[in-house]
Amino acid sequence: MSIKIIPIVDHESYDVNGNTVFLDGLGxxxxxxxxxxxxxxxxxxxxxxxxxxxxxxxxxxxxxKGS
Incomplete structure (x- = not known):
């Protein structure tokens, strides 16, 4: 199974396999x-x-990519 990371807004938010990872106000x-x-x-x-x-x-x- 592969893991896809797509930038949404550089340095602020990214899509990781359909989940949004973002930088909060505390860094x-x-x-x-x-x-x-x-x-x-x-x-x-x-x-x-x-x-x-x-x-x-x-x-x-x-x-x-991984196993």
Whole structure:
């Protein structure tokens, strides 16, 4: 099963397999639905590689494949 992360608004909200993850007013990433461990890990990797990378201006859709 693959995990697809789609930017909605760069640095503010992202779709993770149909669940919206967003940055709250305190600077924490939050999702109303509980993400699976694999989805959470994929978003954490995406955050480190894309969101927090100052050299990337436009965030792209990413797909994480796994078993």
């Amino acid at each position: 924490n990433w939050y999702c109303k639905a509980e993400l699976s461990q694999r989805e959470s890990n994929a978003f954490h990797n995406y955050k480190n590689a894309i969101i927090e990378n100052k050299d990337i201006k436009k965030h792209t859709t990413s797909t994480y």
